[in-house]
Amino acid sequence: MRRGNSGLFLAFLGLGLTVGVANAAEPGVAELPLERLELNPGAAGSLLLGTGELLPQGELRISTVGQYQNKPIVMTRIGEVNRIVGHRVSAHLAAAYSPWDWLELGAQVPLVAHQGGDDLSGRGFVRPPVYGLSTPVLGVRWGPLSQRNGRWADVALGVGVGLPFGEASGLSSDAGGHVTPQLMLGRRFGWFRVALDTQVLLRKKLSALPNPVFEQAQVGSEVRIGAVAATVGRRLRWELDVRGTVPLADRQNEAQGDSVEFLLGSRYLVNHSMEVFALGGMGIGAALGTPLFRLMVGTAFGSVTPPRLPGESSVNCSTDLEHTAEECPSMDEDQDGVLNGVDRCPYEAGTLERNGCLRRDLDGDGIEDALDACPSEVGAAAWNGCPMPDDDQDGVPNDVDSCPAEAGPPEARGCAKKDRDHDEIEDDVDQCPDQPGEAKLQGCPESDRDGDTIANRFDSCPDAAGKEENHGCPDHELPLVTLSRARFELTGKVLFVPAQPILDPASRSLLDWVVKVIQEHPEFPLIVVGAHTDNRGFASANLQLSQARAVAVRQYLIQKGVAPERLEARGYGDTRPIDNPSTSMGRENNRRVEFHIIWPD
The missing domain is CATH 3.30.1330.60 (OmpA-like domain)
Structure with a gap:
């Protein structure tokens, strides 16, 4: 918090710190919230700020965070520095769950583990309790747009409700609670994400009693604006958060001044269900609870693996994390020199010319499986290893089936046995199926001019007697x-x-x-x-x-x-x-x- 003339703020603090003692029961005593930090329960894209991205459907994340704040309340008066609260150690418990892709429920509970400062009892200030419960917050977020669904950006609307259950005398409670409407917008650009989080914290104005030395101080509603830049798609990720507040009450009131914090953090995916993270940064401004610097460390469990966008590699693409070849196209699972994205056998070492597969011919058709479009069926090279088409499903391929649209036995070349001319010669061998004929003339009634028992119609030499094996021509003549x-x-x-x-x-x-x-x-x-x-x-x-x-x-x-x-x-x-x-x-x-x-x- 800003160091300087703090008359208004001292009166404000003097009243707040004496809550819970015998003389603090007078009407009008305010419950003053010191904690300014709220987590992003789902932590999608950022640990602190909303990015518009929600947890995937059915996923649950639980986080525990430990935090140290240095000099969140310091008064400088007549050259003397008084640390009202010189240090504060707190813990945050947070959880988020998404029953659907477009809806996320969240909750967080801050706890003061230890806080302390200078002994100012001689000036009428009672030292606040060492520990206590801070204001619990429940929230809900609705995401109408999501990059995971192919939209141009992540957009979400949310509302948080602060419950007035904190320790009043520990500077941890909002009197009457608060409501925080929220708008979040973010977009991923490959390995990089940017986002903007805008909130309006609405609460009743908290007023101190008149002080015989200092004027009255007030704390009320404020606008909170945050921006984040973060890396994505890696097991180790980084983020830079900038969080600022602008009061909607009297800006001349030092307890309700502007403030801004800069926090740099990293997060590391230990395994599919555990993540560790740390953040640290400095604060500038006069708003109540703005520390000189703060440090945070935490652990998250449950749904901690960030989802990937279509076409992206998974954050699980590490040799010691479980993943599929489809998730990690740029890796080489079987170490055969062929990347997963083009390897037809990604879990078995093969050769480059066979697209990462070994030479195999499961169906024994002479076409190796890597090039066989039907590796479990005997086929032909002309059909890329698949069986020739058989439209009538009679077991006779179309190219040798005389009746490809009508089922028939193989011995009849795929045709049903028929004898249209009733000459006792089946149509599939009857060269004249519509005219009764003789078997020696292949079912035809035509004459045989040369008398060699081969009908003129099928005789290559109809005027010279020959043999059937020479197509009706004499031996000396090759037709x-x-x-x-x-x-x-x-x-x-x-x-x-x-x-x-x-x-x-x-x-x-x-x-x-x-x-x-x-x-x-x-x-x-x-x-x-x-x-x-x-x-x-x-x-x-x-x-x-x-x-x-x-x-x-x-x-x-x-x-x-x-x-x-x-x-x-x-x-x-x-x-x-x-x-x-x-x-x-x-x-x-x-x-x-x-x-x-x-x-x-």
Whole structure:
């Protein structure tokens, strides 16, 4: 407290310190509060000031604090220094609990353990009791905004109620209690937090009796403003608190003057449920109870681990504290050189090229688990280690299922056994399922011009008898084109000049066989020449290139004698791949020309 002319304050103190003695029972004796310190019960962000951040739902924090104040009340008069209260040792018990994320309940009880000063009984001042109970405070806080929920800042409103249960003669009680509305605003910037705490302490005016020597002194309501800057996200954290008061009563009254305190402190997380802390600082000003300096040490139990914001590392990121790999992306739990944030096996040492995992193949499909999207199911590389799709769930993958939308047995290639033409040949092997035929002609009624028991429709050499294993051609002739129900099967590929719709001369012998088969099978009404590209380049360019290549093949066939009306050119670009487009072999297979037979309905 400020040293200087203290006439008003001495009269004020003389009355307060004599409360409880025989002559202090006169009407009008004031109960004078000396303690100015209140804790932040939840201690979220700051030990002393509210930051707008509340405890997470369901968490409880209990704190015990020991405090030493040096010279909270000193009177200097006519060059003589009188320590009314030269030192004070007190303890604070505080607790906070949040039933919901947006609501926090708090309570704190200060206790005077020891206080003492100069013996001024010769001047009419009775020394206050050595110990006693101070004013208990109950509080509630409501947090409409929270950074933990993605808002821009932490904002909370609160109210504290001081109960008049303190020791009056010990300078520890507010007569009638007090009410303190409070507004708290704070924001975290990475490892740093700033906050502002504004309070208005409302209490009735405390007045001293007239003194024959000194004028009357008064203590009343005041505004309390605090600011804090603190570090966050670390096991050892620091904070700087600045707390000031401005009286709402007579500012000329020395007992009710301005004051400001500066406190620097640190706090250390011992384990998940225990924290220790210490603060110290100096006070400046004339307000009652402003010490020359104060020191504090304390311990907290319960919910003492500060929560983390989305994307932040936990304060538990220390080798001797329990945490998960997800909480600490910048640590390396298994010491394999791969940080938790990118380690797919964070609790087992692995290699960098396998994203922190060891080489394993749980399902035995030849694809190691680190690269297998389905590590417990046998799959294919084309599907990233997963089984091929099976839309009808009949156990036959779509790419070999002749009826992918209808369940059927594997021996029937995924189709239900059917015989639409009632020729006792099942549709899945009947090359003419809508026309009754003979088994030797694969279910078709067509004629066999060369008498080799292979229907003209499936005979690559319909005018020369041959064997079935040579697709109906004589032994001396190797067919380059074979026939199925709906398409030509080529033994080679139709080649082009790279990136051009120009036929490679090496493809002429293959295309000449296509001409031969078309001309020897007048029953084929329409042949579609379909050209396909891989997926490299722009889709529109691939579509144009494939169309131009299909036209080039059609034109070659027409030049060799095929009637134009029997041919149609279609370019599909990269829209119909038959193999994995992410591999060079897959892209090679996707670049192709196909010949489809179009039958009338």
